[in-house]
Amino acid sequence: MVFKGRLSGETVPSDTTVRKRKAIKTAPVKTSFVNGNKVVVEEPAEEDVQDYKDDSYTDDYEEQYDEEPEEHQANIDTTTPILRKRKKHKKMSQFSHHHVKEEMTPEEKKQVFDKIQTERKNLPIYAAREALLKEITQNPALVVVGETGSGKTTQLPQYILENFLQDENTEDRIPTVAITQPRRVAAVSIARRVAEEMGVTLGSKVGYSIRFEDCSDPTDTRLKYMTDGMLLRESQIDPLLSKYTVIILDEAHERTLHTDILFGVIKGIMKKRSDLKLIVMSATLEAKLFSDFFDAAKIVYVSGRQYPVQIYYADEEQLDYVDSCITAALQIHLDESAMSPSVSTGDILVFLTGQEEIESVSKILDERARLLPPECLKLLVCPIFANLPSEKQMEVFDPAPPGCRKVILATNIAETSITINGIRFVIDSGLVKSKAYNPKNGLEILKVCNVSKASARQRSGRAGRESAGKCYRLYPEQSHQGLEDYTVPEILRCNLCSVILQLKSMGIKDIMKFDFMNTPSSSGLIKSLEQLLSLGALDKKGDLTPLGTQMSQFPLDPMYALTLIQSQKMNCVQEVLSVVSMLSVETIFYAPQTKRVEANKNKMKFASKTGDHLTLLRVYQEYQAVKKNSNASELQRWCQEHFINYRSMSKVCEVRQQLKEHLESMNIGLTSCGRDLNQVRRCLCAGFFMNAAVRVPNKRMYKTLVSQLEVRIHPSSVLSDPFPDCLIFNQVIMTSNQYIRDVTAIDSAWLPELAPSVYRGHLLDQTNIMVEEQKKAELAKKEKSKTNAPKTFSVQRSL
Structure with a gap:
């Protein structure tokens, strides 16, 4: 792999603000300089502002989360009304190198606290503190644009709180500030940092709320960091969000589905609550769209510090981007160690597409790091993704130990959501895992696709926050020029x-009249309404049915909610609960490159001949049996021997417990079907009948019945020849082919029985015809094999 480098024209200069844009033609309200950082507050003008909502949203593709997600894990929503209350954390943070330990003397604690306050004042946003507070006081809505690392996410909420506390007469009206983040990892890590800066226990004055976990105090918490989905769920319970004085929608440029819905919801609330303040924060310069939506809200631009970044492009497209990331990371480490063998010249940040790729790269780099020459710096591999335990997530923020270089493996969460110090080298795969929704067939497909130019710019910028850096893009410069300018908002490309x-x-x-910032296509909205009608969640008038009301109370995708509800009728709640929990977490199985054959053999030990769902159930049941009779180290060893991800299984148990409590709160009994696992398959069919497929005669392919899409079973499935005539699936992913994942064989006769409103008339006839054709093809194949079989002759010996 050869890189061609240059000081790219995209390189962010040392003082990046929007003064060079002719987007806003107005004199600044206030301009100030602190430490060379310029702050400008501007009024929005109507002309000459690039509005990207029409030009850049033409492609029908993608989804931007790793998580997150969070978004790809069994389609489980990031929101839930049933949350586990976390105990308040001790006054110790692993967010950075400041560890405020209980055994410190008061003087030592004061020294650490004073050092943190000095660092806060050195952040670029500190220069704008008074200007920002003035604008917040004078305006109901404000748009704040600041680069990643400017301090806007951690500091602005504190400024608001401090401003109120300065007045001794405001004790009875101290504000509660809600700050949303698109990802759980960001919400937790930022809350930890802010609690540390304020010198308080996490969960008291500063807290967080994420899916299945609430670390806050209703009577004490004043700064509450949460995923955008959690705030949306709160608005379901409290339509006016009355407990919050200020709402900050952070990372607005990411345009996640929940943030876009919050735009419309909060805009409606502000018409009823004159006391509510809204701040929309973004790391990109495209603020005009946000300003226009909130009635010409004022825009405040805060500059950041950015050093030049040398951009290097690969000379050709990479066939295996995972292997290319590994090669590039090792090469950078060796080259830099040769120049500075005893002191690290900076850490490496690698952008990958998801947990599976991160864990694969992490294991390989760990193995190869042990083979590095002794004179080379040590390589410390630090992955970060949503399912990683919190204490492991926090390790990425700690400085590398002496004689070590960190290589951080992350998804696009590291573009803007979190700031990691010490990065000087960035390896950009140029890819992101995304969703694409086709309203014609009603299918949502998960695929790996190219990032936008805006995302590529954010990624390269991570290398230049503290000093001059280098970014290695694993694709040619010509490919970069062909990228879309901006990522398409999720609301325009999702179910x-x-x-x-x-x-x-x-x-x-009337959903069609909801105030969307970018209105989804009418065909997409209508298709989604039709699907909810088919699932029984809506009646023909478009109103919620009793079943739909029950489904809406679950923190799950509608199909999963329906499956759990149906499990009550089929007396298999325990089993379906386990299956749903297993599907909610990525990477249950892992297969190291050097042991893939052995790993696959171990996986097949758990395999059910009916498919993946009952295979996952077997894994969970055996894990629980081992857990009951083992300590933690023995359980970890069992997982390792069977190539099962111990961390993922721990997360499964947490999710299952929360869903179990949710079911109990709805008075749904935890019944079990025992050994009658056909009930589990029937239940899955009752929830996922929209995702049924029939085998194409004489081919190892299937055709989805509702959407008429030709697909193949993903190679990771345990299903093998002879393949079933009919099956249901959870997800369609697109790589070299269109694959279906998480599949289970069903009896085609179950479809009209369990979903008569869908499988009747033409669709039922077509299903029956395809099944019969497949049976005839199988019969003909058997007859042909008999005809072509070698003939045997009996030879009688003459007497």
Whole structure:
């Protein structure tokens, strides 16, 4: 792999603000300089502002989360009304190198606290403190644009709180500030940092709320960091979000589905609550769209510090981007160690597409790091993704030990959501895992696709926050020029069933008239409404049915919610609960490159001949049996021997417990079907009948019945020849082919029985015809094999 480098024209200069843009033609309200950082507050003008909502949203593709997600894990929503209350954390943070330990003397604690306050004042946003507070006081809505690392996420909420506390007469009206983040990892890590800066226990004055976990105090918490989905769920319970004085929608440029819905919800709330303040924060310069949506809200630009970044492009496209990332990371480490063998010249940040790739790269780099020459710096591999335990996530923020270089493996969460110090080298795969929704066939496909130019710019900028850096893009410069300018908002490329169900439960009857910032296509909205009608969540008038009301109370995708509800009728709640929990977490199985054959053999030990769902159930049941009779180290060893991800299984147990408590709160009994596992398959069919497929005669392919899409079973599935005639699936992913994942064989006769409203008339006839054709093809194949079989002759010996 050869890189061609240059000081790219995209390189961010040392003082990056929007003064060079002719987007806003107005004199600044206030300009000040602190430590060379210029702050400008501007009024929005109507002309000459690039509005990207029309030009850049033409492609029908993708989804931007790793998580997150969070978004790809069994389609489980990031929101839930049932949360586990976390105990308040001790006054110790692993967010940075400041560890405020209980055994410190008061003087030592004061020294650490004073050092943190000095660092806060050195952040670029500190220069804008007074200007920002003035604008917040004078305006109901404000748009704040600041680069990653400017301090806006951690500092602005503190400024608001400090401003109120300065007045002794404001004790009875101290504000509660909600700050949303698109990802759980960011919400937790930022809350930890802010609690540390304020010198308080996490969960008291500063808290967080994420899926299945609430670390806050209703009577004490004043700064509450949460995922955008959690705030949306709160608005379902409290339509006016009355407990919050200020709401900050952070990372607005990412345009996640939940943030876009919050735009419309909060805009409606502000018409009823004159006391509510809204701040929209973004790391990109495209603020005009946000300003226009909130009635010409004022825009404040805060500059950051950015050093030049040398951009290097690969000379050709990479066939295996995972292997290329590994090669590039090792090469950078060796080259830099040769120049500075005893002191690290900076850490490496690698952008990958998801947990599976991160864990694969992490294991390989760990193995190869042990083979490095002794005179080379040590390589410390630090992955970060949503399912990683919090204490492991925090390790990426700690400085590398002496004689070590960190290589951080992350998804696009590291573009803007979190700031990691010490990065000087960035390896950009140029890829992101995304969703694409086709309203014609109603299918949402998960695929790996190219990033936008805006994302590529954010990634390269991570190398230049503290000093001059280098960014290695694993694709040619010509490919970069062909990228889309901006990432398409998620609301324009996703299935909207979950959101519609949520909005309906909030009393919004006419979805077509909801105030969207970018209105989804009418075909997409109509298709989603039709799917909810087929699932029984809506009636023919478009109103919620009793079943739909029950489904909306689950923190799950509608199909999963329906499956759990149906499990009550089929007396298999325990089993379905386990399956759903297993599907909610990525990477249950892992297969190291050097042991893939052995790993696959171990996986097949758990395999059910009916498919992947009952295979996952077997894994969970055996894990629980081992857990009951083992200590933690023995359980970890069992997982390692069977190539099962111990961390993922721990997360499964947490999710299952939360869902179990949710079911109990709805008076759904935890029944079990025992050994009658056909009930589990029937239940899965009852929830996922929209995702049924029939085998194409004489081919190892299937055709989805509702969407008529030709697909193949993913190679990771345990299903093998002879393949079933009919099956249901959870997800379609697109790589070299269109694959279906998490599949289970069903009896085609179950479809009209369990979903008569869908499988009747033409569709039922077509299903029966395809099944019969497949049976005839199988019969003909057997007859042909008999005909072509070598003939045997009996030779009688003459007497």
